[in-house]
Amino acid sequence: MDLELRHLKTLQAIADAGSLTKAASALGLAQPALSAQLKRIERTLGGRLFDRGRYGVRATPLGHLVLSRARLVLPAVHQLQEEAVRFARCPDEAPGFRLGATTGPLLGGLVDRLAAVYPGAPVITHISWSEREIATAVAEGRLDYALIGTCGDSPPPEPERLAWREVARDPVFVMVAHDHPLAGAREIELAQLAHEAWTSVPGDGCFGDCFAAACARAGFAPTRLYETDTTSCVHLVQVGRAVGLCRATFPNTPGMVTRPLAGSPLSWRHLVGWHPGSVPPESAAAVVAHTRAAYAEAATRSESYARWLADRTATGPDPWPGDGPSGPRPASGPGARAAGGPPPGLHNAGRGIN
Template identity: 30%
Template sequence: MPSPTLGGMELRQLEYFVAVADEASFTKAAAKLFVAQPGVSAQVRRLERELGQPLFDRSGPTVRLTDVGEAVLGYARAVLDGAAMVRLAVDEFAGLVRGRVAVGMVRACSSVELPPVLADFHQDYPGVEITLSEDDSDRLLGAVISGRLDVAVVALTEEEPDGVALDVIVDEELVIAVSSGDRLAGAGAVGIEALRGRGLVSLPKGTGMRACLERACAAAGFEPRVALEVSNPAMLADLAARGLGPAILPASLAAERAENLTAVRVSGPGLRGRMALAWRAGGPSSPAARRFLDYARAAFAAVEQRV
């Protein structure tokens, strides 16, 4: 079946052109598109003949866009995006859902069960391609605002970001978790000042619990001294239980390990760990992403929040 055309150009030719531009290689573009390399070269040559100008400089070790190619690339992307949106709109009208959903997840997150939501959505909508990436909350929120991500699970600080809409999924007390032999183990509650000068175990910068720790310590007039940094909350709990230093943990995780960990509450304002589902304030652009957002919001709403 021939590819749809625009003037004398085929959408397939534009697709191949964009792939070669992205990969800077005909061979890599062919592998990305799952087609033979000669076919990619032939389609791009036909597009160049149609336009009457070379789009690539093939004289060097890598393929480079010509000035004309640079000028054409943005328009080619727009045409392909428009064609995809036309198909998605037709599918949505027909009751079908296809397309792609880009989802983000904050690193070292143990309190939100995102994988079951993704699996259930995939089972109900197998025509939707789902991508999942992990990063810190600031980068995830930036990707949501720019449109690189449709939806993300992020950790919240006191200041809620502009340009995004939020559903809080988890709002949980954070505690100081220590081993039974730690000098804080006998205290029911202490001020955050009790951590001044202590060697702490902590999640990396960019995670919600690390941000809560740093913010509370800054309010008390000191910087936390992080001696060990790990990316897994379960490992963080194990290190604290073995006496390698106090750790800030969700109260629920500390309670699960009560035989090895002692949870000490933080007096005063206390610490809260909040996780939220975030999406662009205007809503996701594609039908598939809008369907996933509705699906995820309903799924998380059905789970009782830990308070």
């Protein structure tokens, strides 16, 4: 086996995390898979790179040598990739938009608006379940913008290299079949779903852990989870096989309804990210504005979310007061839509569905 850049990234992740368990989580791998990969790398380099102990892992002398070289090589390669991509994009070429996103109507709405406003500019899309993969592609210059989400106030990936702006923040809703006993409820207590099977799309964020923690606070642990694509998730809900989490702005779909979770125990932030050295400020500002407008359009199509917002506006202050860590949170009342500002939405989360 030849040594590759991905192997150096793996070694650096292990050293930075201080344990194989934490490194596996950061890399989105199972620990046995990471252990097997480390053994292959060690065989290639001719010796043990880490000593495993009671309190984690520690680099051996050979490991220190390899890591010192990796910390020089990896940043240099990242810089080369970014400079090459910027150089390859000819100045007189029509400006385009290379968008990376997890799935959902925000991407479709943004593509529609960009195509309408910039009819001569190519719009290229890349879809992935992994927010980290998308953010890395933007940081390395292979994409222009990342359209992702994070659970609650969790930080987005690549915070040192990318600029992030918050588009909106949603409570997480639950999807149930139209004939489910709780389908007529105005809101549903999470504990009322203790005996249900759940369905969710994959993801590499912390939403799964946050969901498990919310269930534990409600006094139960989910007994079954079907992890699959969005269409299959919806089907499992429609036929009554499972219930699922979704963004509050999930559109009306035959055979199922969406309902708020009482107390809003989970939330999701929509974010747009870009590399400040690769994207002109005016272009970034336009993409953020168009994404917020696309979100506002999606929000108007959800009857249950509109009712939730109306209830909160009538009984108390803005459900999401204050400013978020990446910018001001959007207003939440009907006037926000009329003015073009979006009310707070859930993207996908590994994490519920779109």
